[in-house]
Amino acid sequence: EIVxxxxxxxxSLSPGERATLSCRASQSVSSNYLAWYQQKPGRAPRLLVYGxxxxxxxxxxxxxxxxxxxDFTLTISRLEPEDFAVYYCQQYxxxxxxxxxxxxxxx
Amino acid sequence: ExxxxxxxxxxxxxxxxxxxxxxxxxxxxxxYAMHWVRQAPGKGLEWVSGITWNSATIAYADSVKGRFTLSxxxxxxxxxxxMNSLRPEDTAFYYCTKGxxxxxxxxxxxxxxxxxxxxxx
Numbered sequence: 001e002i003v004x005x006x007x008x009x010x011x012s013l014s015p016g017e018r019a020t021l022s023c024r025a026s027q028s029v030s031s032n033y034l035a036w037y038q039q040k041p042g043r044a045p046r047l048l049v050y051g052x053x054x055x056x057x058x059x060x061x062x063x064x065x066x067x068x069x070x071d072f073t074l075t076i077s078r079l080e081p082e083d084f085a086v087y088y089c090q091q092y093x094x095x096x097x098x099x100x101x102x103x104x105x106x107x
Numbered sequence: 108e109x110x111x112x113x114x115x116x117x118x119x120x121x122x123x124x125x126x127x128x129x130x131x132x133x134x135x136x137x138x139y140a141m142h143w144v145r146q147a148p149g150k151g152l153e154w155v156s157g158i159t160w161n162s163a164t165i166a167y168a169d170s171v172k173g174r175f176t177l178s179x180x181x182x183x184x185x186x187x188x189x190m191n192s193l194r195p196e197d198t199a200f201y202y203c204t205k206g207x208x209x210x211x212x213x214x215x216x217x218x219x220x221x222x223x224x225x226x227x228x
Contacts, residue, residue: 031212033212033214035214035215037152037215039152044202044218044219044220044221045144045152045202045215045218046218047214047215047216047217050207050214050216056214056216057216088151088152090152090154090214090215092212092213092214092215093211093212094166094211094212095154095166095168096142096154096157096215097154098144098151098152098153098154099151100151101151101152
C-alpha cells in the first residue's frame with residue numbers, strides 16, 4: 001500500500017518569501033496522478049495542482065507543481081497573506097490517498 | 108456555478124446507522140465521478156469512498172469497507188453514503204467531492220462545505 005509523506009510538517013515563512021513543500025511516495029505514483037490541495041481553517045480544501053504540474057482553473061501562477069515517480073514538490077514563488085494555510089498532496093488513482101499535510105504559517 | 112450541499116450529519120450512538128446525502132447542481136452530474144472525503148476534527152484528510160459516473164465501479168477505504176455503502180441517483184443529481192455500525196473513530200466532517208472526469212483516476216475539483224458526524228454515547 002502506497003504511503004505519502006509530506007515535509008516539513010510546519011513551514012514558518014514571511015510574506016514575499018518562497019515556500020517549497022515536499023511530498024514523497026513509498027512507491028511510484030502511476031501516471032503522475034498527484035494533486036495538491038490548499039485548506040484554510042473552517043473551509044473545504046481547494047484543488048491547486050493536478051497531474052503533478054497542471055494548475056487548476058483560477059489558481060495563480062505563483063503556485064507551481066513539479067516532480068515525478070516518487071518525489072513531488074509544490075512551490076509558492078512569493079507568499080501572499082492569503083497563502084498561509086495547510087497543504088495536502090494526494091495520489092488519485094484507484095484508491096485515492098492523502099499525505100499528512102504541511103502547515104505554512106506566518107513567521 | 109458548481110454547488111455540492113451535504114446533509115444528514117448528526118450525533119449518533121456507536122453501532123447505529125446514518126445516511127448522508129449530497130445535492131449537486133451547476134454541472135452535468137452524470138458525467139462525473141463522485142467521492143466522499145472525511146476529516147476528523149484537527150486532523151488530516153481521509154478518502155472514504157468513490158463512485159464512477161454510471162455506478163459501475165464503487166470503491167471504499169479499508170477503514171469503512173463492509174460498513175459503508177455509496178450510491179448515486181443521477182436522475183436526482185444526488186449522492187448518498189449509508190453508514191452502518193458506526194464507531195467513535197468515524198467522527199469527522201464528511202465532504203462530498205466531484206471528480207474532474209467520469210472515472211476513477213481524476214482529482215477532486217469541487218468540494219462541499221461538509222457535514223459533521225459525531226459518534227458518541
